[in-house]
Amino acid sequence: MAASSVYATVLWAFPCLYLLLKSYRSCAGWRFLLRGRALMLAQSQKYPRQAFTVAVPGNTLHVVTTPEHYHDMNAAPLSSMSPWLAAREMFQPKYTVGIDWGAPREQVSLVTVRSTRHMISELPKLEDEFVRIMQNELDKAVDTKDKRQGWSQVLLWETIQRTFIRVTTHMLLGREAANDDMFLSHALAFIAETGLIMETVRLVPSFLAPIIKGRNTHQKYFFNALARSIEQRRAYTTSTSDPNQETPQSSLEAFVDFAPNDWSLQKCVDAINIMFLIIVLATPIIASHLVQDMYSHPEHLEDLRTEENHVYLSSSSSLSAQLDDLPFLEAFVMESMRTKCFQANTAHRVAVRSFTFSDGHRVPAGEAVEFNQHAHFNDPALYLDSTKFDPCRFLNKGKSIVDIGYDWSFWGVPRHICPGRLHVANTLKLLAVVILQRYDCRIENTKDMNFEWRDALVPSPHTVLSMRFASKVKHSVSSGQ
Numbered sequence: 001m002a003a004s005s006v007y008a009t010v011l012w013a014f015p016c017l018y019l020l021l022k023s024y025r026s027c028a029g030w031r032f033l034l035r036g037r038a039l040m041l042a043q044s045q046k047y048p049r050q051a052f053t054v055a056v057p058g059n060t061l062h063v064v065t066t067p068e069h070y071h072d073m074n075a076a077p078l079s080s081m082s083p084w085l086a087a088r089e090m091f092q093p094k095y096t097v098g099i100d101w102g103a104p105r106e107q108v109s110l111v112t113v114r115s116t117r118h119m120i121s122e123l124p125k126l127e128d129e130f131v132r133i134m135q136n137e138l139d140k141a142v143d144t145k146d147k148r149q150g151w152s153q154v155l156l157w158e159t160i161q162r163t164f165i166r167v168t169t170h171m172l173l174g175r176e177a178a179n180d181d182m183f184l185s186h187a188l189a190f191i192a193e194t195g196l197i198m199e200t201v202r203l204v205p206s207f208l209a210p211i212i213k214g215r216n217t218h219q220k221y222f223f224n225a226l227a228r229s230i231e232q233r234r235a236y237t238t239s240t241s242d243p244n245q246e247t248p249q250s251s252l253e254a255f256v257d258f259a260p261n262d263w264s265l266q267k268c269v270d271a272i273n274i275m276f277l278i279i280v281l282a283t284p285i286i287a288s289h290l291v292q293d294m295y296s297h298p299e300h301l302e303d304l305r306t307e308e309n310h311v312y313l314s315s316s317s318s319l320s321a322q323l324d325d326l327p328f329l330e331a332f333v334m335e336s337m338r339t340k341c342f343q344a345n346t347a348h349r350v351a352v353r354s355f356t357f358s359d360g361h362r363v364p365a366g367e368a369v370e371f372n373q374h375a376h377f378n379d380p381a382l383y384l385d386s387t388k389f390d391p392c393r394f395l396n397k398g399k400s401i402v403d404i405g406y407d408w409s410f411w412g413v414p415r416h417i418c419p420g421r422l423h424v425a426n427t428l429k430l431l432a433v434v435i436l437q438r439y440d441c442r443i444e445n446t447k448d449m450n451f452e453w454r455d456a457l458v459p460s461p462h463t464v465l466s467m468r469f470a471s472k473v474k475h476s477v478s479s480g481q
């Protein structure tokens with residue numbers, strides 16, 4: 001072959017090979033969207049205790065599973081593994097909220113954590129209000145939805161999502177916002193809009209991303225409402241000289257009180273907004289999974305009822321203590337979280353610079369790292385017959401929903417552990433008690449109650465919960481909002 005034709009072949013071969021590899025990687029990335037959970041589980045079961053990589057749209061993800069990996073992630077300094085960069089990759093703030101977080105968020109996170117801790121200490125004062133919101137939303141659904149042979153046909157996801165958005169709004173933004181229908185409908189639309197932009201921007205080539213912003217009407221309403229509340233609290237704290245000024249009644253007020261005075265209004269709006277989004281996206285999912293499990297495993301209903309019978313929802317002063325004393329429900333919620341495992345991966349990070357795990361696995365700068373809790377929860381050595389739903393695995397074993405550590409990595413690694421987990425645990429238990437005491441329910445079609453997307457198990461919007469008032473309940477829809 002003449003030298004020139006060898007040269008021409010090489011000249012063509014390299015770009016073709018490059019394009020082939022690139023399109024293979026981008027197909028693999030797209031495959032992750034629909035098959036991510038299953039792929040990662042299969043890989044970790046085939047090669048236990050080994051870190052591996054998967055192509056995800058736009059990046060490479062390093063999936064780790066062992067106790068040593070977990071401890072390495074906990075010990076990694078923020079300057080080498082950043083939760084902030086991971087949150088930025090997930091939330092695409094430049095397109096979803098119009099601001100590209102310039103400065104590292106770690107300092108914002110400290111104020112967020114402090115304000116969350118403050119609200120957790122206030123939980124006993126809020127729980128009767130959470131019960132009222134839950135009863136109000138569920139009563140409304142039972143009263144207004146179409147009935148079939150006396151059973152209201154309630155869309156489970158829609159109802160739980162709205163209920164939990166109100167509960168979260170009450171905690172984060174205060175009672176007034178949680179009872180303001182106009183605010184809630186904008187917030188719901190804003191959440192839907194943000195979810196869509198966030199996903200689309202991560203999927204299309206980067207030059208198309210700037211055109212995918214929504215019209216932002218809901219976002220503007222939502223941001224203006226946050227800005228007004230922040231300014232009100234600032235005006236109050238600067239005008240009062242009383243050292244015992246009113247303690248913050250919401251995470252927003254606590255955030256304003258704890259944030260340095262020179263933080264701009266925009267920075268506060270931005271931080272509170274992100275906290276709101278993260279919580280309202282996650283909490284309704286595990287709450288829906290819990291209700292799915294209650295009514296697709298009816299063999300446990302009797303045990304759940306025997307226990308909930310002793311809870312007095314109206315005695316608000318002792319509600320938190322009563323919720324701590326429901327061992328079967330605690331075990332049931334844990335088994336629901338283990339088996340559904342709404343996010344296969346926890347502790348999301350992006351490597352700021354190259355990072356090497358203690359077993360030698362290396363993560364180049366810019367690539368993502370996550371801990372695959374799904375593999376751990378499905379390890380037959382730890383959970384015998386691991387696909388079976390069996391709450392007794394956790395019963396009377398000294399375990400709790402809010403545990404921390406490798407064995408229960410749901411809330412991340414200890415150094416960044418979720419400070420809101422007690423709120424999540426309490427509201428899940430409250431929801432179960434409210435439903436068991438107030439309604440008869442059943443799920444007639446348990447097929448396709450969820451679908452997989454990336455590493456998440458997402459409730460289908462079509463699942464119907466058949467509901468009616470339990471015979472002992474006297475209700476009035478006019479109560480509350």
Ligand code: HEM
Binds near residue numbers: 283346412416418
């Ligand atoms: C189902 C609901 C929730 C899940 C699954 C969840 C899970 C997590 C996880 C995995 C982390 C990161 C830990 C790490 O990076 O190692 C985290 C952090 C955090 N969570 Fe949650 N969370 C939930 C709800 C909440 C709620 C209701 C609040 C507030 C009321 C909250 C406040 C926070 C905060 C402020 C952080 C940042 C902690 C830090 O940077 O040190 N979360 N959460």
